[in-house]
Amino acid sequence: xxxxxxxxxxxxxxxxxxxxxxxxxxxxxxxxxxxxxxxxxxxxxxxxxxxxxxxxxxxxxxxxxxxxxxxxxxxxxxxxxxxxxxxxxxxxxxxxxxxxxxxxxxxx
Numbered sequence: 168x169x170x171x172x173x174x175x176x177x178x179x180x181x182x183x184x185x186x187x188x189x190x191x192x193x194x195x196x197x198x199x200x201x202x203x204x205x206x207x208x209x210x211x212x213x214x215x216x217x218x219x220x221x222x223x224x225x226x227x228x229x230x231x232x233x234x235x236x237x238x239x240x241x242x243x244x245x246x247x248x249x250x251x252x253x254x255x256x257x258x259x260x261x262x263x264x265x266x267x268x269x270x271x272x273x274x275x
Contacts, residue, residue, distance in 0.1 A: 169195045170209040178214050181253060184260045199263075204274055206267040208245050210234060214253060215245035216266035219273070225262065 175190070175197050182188055182199070189200045199207035207216045215234040218226055226232075229249035252258050 170197050170212055174212045174214075175209055178209060178253075181256050181259050182263055184256065185263055201267045202271070204267065204270045206270040207263060208234070214248050215243075216248055216262055217270045218244055218246040218266070219269050221269055222262075222265050225265075 179188075179190075185201065187201055191198045191200065193208075194210075196208055196210035198205050199209075205217070207214065209215075213234065218233070223246075226246045226249075229251070231247050231249055234243045234245045234247060248259065248262060252262055
């Protein structure tokens with residue numbers, strides 16, 4: 168997993184409406200946190216958000232799939248965000264909030 172600074176800068180700008188977002192380099196990628204809870208990641212310059220059955224239909228509607236790391240044969244619980252959503256700052260914020268809320272609920 169790798170990421171470019173230019174791509175992470177773009178994602179950071181698109182998520183600038185969210186408060187208290189932090190990032191951490193992890194396994195060559197970049198993880199996104201809010202309140203200490205991981206809800207997203209960049210790997211291979213693909214931005215993904217946390218997915219469960221609660222929001223999987225949103226991703227299915229765009230034909231998206233689970234992120235596959237090169238080291239794993241099974242998809243991770245993070246799914247690629249469709250380009251149409253990435254380009255819409257307001258909609259991306261909504262998807263990120265939903266992913267954070269899901270990640271937070273799983274932590275309890």
